[in-house]
Structures are given as C-alpha cells and as structure tokens.
Amino acid sequence: MALRDRVRDVVDGKRFQQVIIGVIAVNAIALGCETSPALVSSYGGLLTGLDDAAMVVFVAELAARFYAHRLRFFRDPWNCFDLVVVGIALLPAAGPLSVIRALRVLRALRLVAMVPSMRRVVTALVRSIPGLLSLSGLLVLLLYVGGVVAVNLFRAGGDPRFGDLGSTVLTLFQITTGDGWSDVMRDLMATQPLAWIFFLVYLLVGTFTMLNLFIAVVCSAMESESESGSGSGAKAGAVTPDDRLLDEIRALREEVRALRLERVGTATAGQ
Amino acid sequence: MALRDRVRDVVDGKRFQQVIIGVIAVNAIALGCETSPALVSSYGGLLTGLDDAAMVVFVAELAARFYAHRLRFFRDPWNCFDLVVVGIALLPAAGPLSVIRALRVLRALRLVAMVPSMRRVVTALVRSIPGLLSLSGLLVLLLYVGGVVAVNLFRAGGDPRFGDLGSTVLTLFQITTGDGWSDVMRDLMATQPLAWIFFLVYLLVGTFTMLNLFIAVVCSAMESESESGSGSGAKAGAVTPDDRLLDEIRALREEVRALRLERVGTATAGQ
C-alpha cells in the first residue's frame, strides 16, 4: 500500500475526524475566552498558544487531505470552505485589516462540516437558495427603486435615515422587516404629513413580496422533504389497494387457466 | 414582407430586448446617482443627458411596439404597465406636482417585465390577489370599525395617534403589524387604565384575521405550485401501479383469447 493510500485511510477515518472536532471545539472556546480582558491578562499566553497550536493542526490536516486526495480535494465545496476559513488567519491583520483578526472564530463553523447531521441541514439550506433568486432579485429591485423614490421625497426633511441613497435603502430594509417602521413614519409625518402614503404602499408591496419569498422557502423545503419521504410513505400507502386488485385479477387468471386446462382435458376426452 | 412585419420581428427579437434591458439598467443607475449632490455637481449634465437619452429610447421603443402590434398592444397588461411607467416622466412636474419627478425611477421596474423569471414571479403574485379580496375586505372593515370605536374612546386622552379617524386607523394598522403596540397601549393606560381591554380584543381579532390572510396566501401559492407540478409528479407516480394492473389484465386477456382460439380449434376438430 502506497503512502498516499495510507494517509487517505487515516485522514478519512472516524478517529481522525473526532480529533479534529475536538481541536475545533477547544479552539472556539479559546477564542471566546480571548474576548474577556480578565482571562487574557491571566492566561493570555496559554490562549495564544492554544490558538497557534490549533492553526498548526488545521494546516497540517488540510495539507494531509490535499496530499491524499490531490486535486479532487477542491471538488468538495466543504473542503474549499475549510480552506477559506483556515486561510483567514494567515492573512496579514495589521493596520486597517485588523478586522480580519475578528473573523478567526469563523473556524468554529468547521464544526458544521464535521458533524454529519449539521452538514445535512446546511446542505439543504444552501440547496434551497437558487429557487429564491428571482424573488430575492425582485426584493433588491424594490429596495433600490423604493430607495430612490424615498430619498427624493424625504431628503428635504433632514432626517439622517433618509440622508442619502445608502441610508435610505437600509431604512427601507428595516421597514421591510417590520422593525420600528411606525417610528420612522411618524417622525417623517411631522414635516411631511402625506408620508404615510409611501409607507403604506411600500409596506404592502414589500411585505407581500417578503411573504411570498417565505412561502417559496416553505414550498421548496416541503418538496425536498416529501421527495425524501415519498419512497416509504406514499408508495407504501398506494400499494395496498392495488395489491387487492392484483390478487383478484391473479385469481381470475387462475380460473381462466383452469378452464383452459379442463377444456383441453375434455377436448382430449371427447376425441 | 411589409414594414410592419419587419418592425415586429425586430421589436420581439431577443437582441432588441437585451438592448432595452441595458438601457433600463443604465437609466436606473443614473437616477440613483442623481440622488447624490456630490455626483450631480460633478457630472450633472451627463446624468441628465443619460436620462433624456433613455426617455427617447423608451418612447421610440413603445412607439415601434405599438406600430407593430397595433391595438393588440393594449391587450398585454405588461405593455400598459410600461406605458404608464414611461408616461410618468412626460407629465408636468412643476410646483405641487414635483413629487412626480421622484417617481421616474419606477421605470426600473420595467426590468421585471423584461426578465422572464421575474415576470413569472410577479404574474404569480398578482394572480394570487383575487383570492385574498374577501379577507382583505374583512381586515379593512375591522380597521374602520376599530378606528371609529378607538377614536371615540381615546380621543379625550389627547394622544395625537388617536386625534382623528385617519390617524387612529393608521395606528390600528401599526398595531395589526405588531410594531410597537405595547408602547401605544402603555401611553394610553396612563390616562385610561382600561385601554388594555380594547388592545387585547383588537390584537386577538386583528392578528387572527391577518394570520388567516397569510394562510390564504400560502394555500393559494401551494395550490398553484401543485397544479403546475402535478403534470409530471403526481401522474408519473400514479401510473406505475396502474401499469402493473394493466399488464396483468392484458395478460389475462391474452389467456382468454388463447382459450377462445383453442376452443374454436377443438370445436373444428371435434366436428
């Protein structure tokens, strides 16, 4: 057995994955502890050490997997996800890019790829996205068109929530989620008493679209549910009455066959 | 080939539609840029020029379509939508009507009519509206009746949200969407301690109706979903067991036919 095969056996083995899950969990907890100034001042060295050790393990793991599977490694989207999430920590995080340091904890999301039941759930979620693109596109278009209309109508009022196109679109998104829309409307109505017309129209159109987006998610989720479930349920139920019919027809066929045999018997006897 | 036919070929062609989609997109972006004072002061002339050019293209396009399809042009509701949306920019927008200028960006909604997948989505949304009319009517009636009751009960408290019938109905609509209803109630309870009775009753009745309106949308959406899907799914599944039965019955028929032929054979032989 070649070295590559042996590495693949180890890398794809259950024990190896359990070790990695453990490292991810410990790493996630360490990164959580690093958010506490008290813990950092007491155990800062230990936490940094744990993080560095986890990084070494992850890089070694991905290298071993890449060695074992070669370019097929990139065919599995979960591997690409792992690569990106681990790679974040290797980016330079000085100066304006210090935000990237905050993203190191995204590594904890690797747990999703490792635990089969979560992996299945996320795969199902991701698969339902393409069916939502038309409706999401419609919603983005509504946000943009509504934003341009609203910024033209309400900018004069001086409300910072309608100060420029970006803020306005963000405010409309807030209104579409239904959070505090009445406060926004009442503030505007102080200077522009007819603002409620815009809000009513936008709320009805936007929420109706959102609602249908929601229904599209439900429908696609139920479809995939029923697809995976129909193998056992639907067929099992449908077979029962058909089986009664088949039995009846087979009995009839037996009868006809008996008739034919008798007939042949008498014909022979009658000759 | 007459000129009209050639125009129709061009107007209904794919390339022509792609050009129009491009013009709509560029126009929408230009109108978005016009909302930024900084961009207007630098490129104001260019943006106005782009808008005017887009208007010329749209008017020419609609004229060409009307020339090609004559009065059938008005049968397609999407064409009427295009006409209204483009026509907005031709209205006088001076003085009190300056609001109309803000509506020019509605032209961007023409994208919906142009992109088939979005068009299908919106057609489905519009088609589900008639089924909602009874429940919507009920909700409007509840808003009106609740508004008259509330304005009579709470106007004395001096809250501007219950100042007149219009404001009250708007406030009740806000309560029905569940946004900040508790703030409104607590403000009222300072002067009228029993106000919570009205809110509880209205919230239960109104939200229950809203919920059922929502369910009606879901039901009609799923119905149309299953209608469009039943052609392939349901029949394909139902045929399988029936085919087994049909096969069995056909085999039986063969048997009976064989019996009949044999019978005729023996009868001939026996004569």
Next chain:
Amino acid sequence: MALRDRVRDVVDGKRFQQVIIGVIAVNAIALGCETSPALVSSYGGLLTGLDDAAMVVFVAELAARFYAHRLRFFRDPWNCFDLVVVGIALLPAAGPLSVIRALRVLRALRLVAMVPSMRRVVTALVRSIPGLLSLSGLLVLLLYVGGVVAVNLFRAGGDPRFGDLGSTVLTLFQITTGDGWSDVMRDLMATQPLAWIFFLVYLLVGTFTMLNLFIAVVCSAMESESESGSGSGAKAGAVTPDDRLLDEIRALREEVRALRLERVGTATAGQ
C-alpha cells in the same frame, strides 16, 4: 298565501338584503363622520338623523325577520349577532356607560353577515377556533404561571410593568408577541442582572407554544381547504387511470362473453 309567508319572501329576497347592505354602509359612514368635530358642527343634525333612521330600519328589519321565521330566528347564529349588535344602541349610554355609545359602529360588522363571501370567510375562521382551545388554554396557563413567577421575582425592582399580577401578565403577553421584549429585559437587568434567564426561558417556551398554535391554525385551515377542494380536484385526477383499467376490464368481459356464446353455439352444433 298568508301574510307571514309573504313577509318571509320579502325578508329573504335579494332586493331587501341589498337595501339593508346600503343602509348599513350609509350608517357606518355617518358614524365615521361623527368622529370629526368639524363635520359634527356643520352637519350634526343630519348625521344624528341618519343614525336614528338607520336604527329604525334595523329594528323594523329584525322585527320582520322574527315575525317571518318565529323562533327559528334564533337558530341562525348570525341573527343573534345582528340582534346583539343592533341592541347595543338601545342600551342606556349615560354616565359611566358612555363607552357603549362608541360601540354603535359595531353595527357595520353586520356587512359581514350580509356579503356571502365574507360570511363564508368568517364562518371558516370561527369554525377553526375549537381546535385551538387546548393550545390557547396552555398559553393562558403559561401566562398565569409566568406572571406569578415574574411578579415575585421582579416586583422588588420597582418597574411598573411588573407592579402587580395584572400588569405582569400583560407584559408577558407583550413579550410573547415579541414586541419590545429586549427593552423590558434590559431595564430589568439594570437592577437584577440575572433577569435574562427568566426572559430566555419564557421566550423559548412561550414562543414555541405560540408557533405551534399558529401551526394548528394552518393545519386546520388547510384541512378544511382540502376537504372542500377534494370533491373536484382529487377525484377528477384519480378517475382517469381507473377509467383506462375499467375499459380494459370491460373489453375482457366482452371477450369472455363472446367465448361463452361461441361455446354455447359449438355445444349446440356438437350435439
């Protein structure tokens, strides 16, 4: 034809109902106008006159209906609803009972009983209530138990929203609807830092129950939907394949009958 039969024909006739619908609508608009001090000062006499006239019409209508249907009148719950709603205006509305005057507009809800499509919708809504009683009871129990726990835990903090059992239950209802629960929690956490435990537990249990109450509504609505729809849809679809089978079996039966006739023929011939 007796007078009672003639009255019944008139009262149950379409024209009579349309007149009553008109009176209800005019009365509802008049009561809406009465909420405007400006309109009352100008047309106060007219509005009061309209209301009185509508009352006379309603009392006469109900009397005629009662005369026509005698005690069967009370069997239709819609009639009882009409009686209560019209009767409100006959109650003494002086002094502390002036609230009752505000309820006169409930008469407008008679429109629901008059317009068949709305009547069907409301009947369906009311019919779905019994199936919700267990879950609603559970929710009320949760509100009560949660209220007693919360008032004991949080009353010491001095927040009026947790001042007594009534206020606390109202606040918990607000939390269950998800409106501003985080504000309530943060205010409490200023004095009782562990208050979030109660909120998290209550929110998860309460919202989960609400969610299932919602699902129960959806389920019962869809059930009744599919019951009313199955007569046409499901059977129409199921008959098609069966018909093919029936045709096949009938053809087979013809074949067997032909065989039998021939057999009798040969048997006769063979004798």
Next chain:
Amino acid sequence: MALRDRVRDVVDGKRFQQVIIGVIAVNAIALGCETSPALVSSYGGLLTGLDDAAMVVFVAELAARFYAHRLRFFRDPWNCFDLVVVGIALLPAAGPLSVIRALRVLRALRLVAMVPSMRRVVTALVRSIPGLLSLSGLLVLLLYVGGVVAVNLFRAGGDPRFGDLGSTVLTLFQITTGDGWSDVMRDLMATQPLAWIFFLVYLLVGTFTMLNLFIAVVCSAMESESESGSGSGAKAGAVTPDDRLLDEIRALREEVRALRLERVGTATAGQ
C-alpha cells in the same frame, strides 16, 4: 383484594383526579392572590393555610401513587414532572435561594398533566423537539461565532450591549428575533459607520436559519398530523374507485365461473 390494589383503584380513578385538579386550581389561585399585598394583609393566614394544605394533599397523593405503582411510578415522565414540581416547595428557600419560593406556582403546570387534551398537546410539542436539535445547534453555533466576531469588532465603541461575550450573544439573540435590531445598528453606526455590513450578513444568515427551523417545526407537525389523520381520510377516498374496479373484476370472475360450469355441463352432456 390487597390494600395496594385498592389504593391503585382509588388513585387512578376519575373522581380522585378531579379532586386533585380542584386542589391544583385552588392552590394556583391562592398563589396568585399572594402576589397582592392588599390581599396578603387581609387574608394572609388563609392563603398560607391553603398553600400548606395543598402541599399536604400533593405529598399524600404522590406517596399514594408511589405506593400503588412502586418503581413503575418513575417510568411515566409525567410522574417525574409532578415530583420535581411539588418537590420545589420542600427545598430550603432562605437567603440567596429565596428565588425558589417564586417557583412554587410551577405546581399549577400539573394541570397540564391532569387534563387529557392539554397532556396530548404538550406530549406532541415535546416529541417534536428532537427533530429540531440539528437546526437549534446550528443557531447556537451561529450565536456563539457571531458573538465572538461582534464583541471583537464593536467592544471598542463602548456600547454596553457589546461589552462582553455574554451581553453580545444576548444582543444577537435579540437581533435574530427581529426586535429593535435597527436601533442597535444605528447606535453602533454613530461610531462605526460600517457596522451595517455585520448586521446585514448576520440578519440574513440568522433569520434564514430561524425561518428554516420554523419550517422544520411545521413539517414535523404536519407529518404527525397526516399520520394520525391518514387512517380515515386518505384510505376512505382511495377505496371508492378501487371498489368499482373490484366489482367489475368480480363480475368478470362470475362470468368465467359460469362459463366453466356450462363447459363442464356440455362436456358431461357431450360424453
């Protein structure tokens, strides 16, 4: 009949359960009254007495049940629930544990175990939990990862809602429920103008996951609904067309049998 059997008959009898339901209800109302200082100062002794009496009844009841069923008592999870809920009152409630006194009212939840329709509802709710574990786990993971990212990004701003990991996770939970997320975002954007990126991403991912969690609840609820309902509905509908087929096939079989009998008859006659 042994004493144990007689006790079991009493304990499992209907009358005994009705008495216990009554005691639970009276006890719940007494505990509710104890929250009112006015009532406590007037009837404090009576209320405490009622509570003590109820405790005696409950302890005696559980002891009798345990005597009747022996260790099988612990097999029914509802009995364990009763034991815990009654046991709370026996814990020492002095000093820091005074919170436990507030939990005595949880005894009222025993009503759920006693009333069959509520018991069924809660059993169904509890049974639907395991199917939600993967998605709930995903949500908890998102809250943790989002919390670590957010506390690193926003702690510098000095907002107490992002002061430490615990507060941040609580704030993210608030955002996931959609309550006042825009206020939180706007407060942050005053110091960190790009905060909206985090909120948009988190809201889309978190709400999408919540939505699917919701759908999972709906799906599992409907599945169990259809399982319990399919016995009557689905089969009853499917049998009708099959019965027509069966009748037709049986008639055919009769015909074949007749043919066979005749054939035997002729064969005998022809011999």
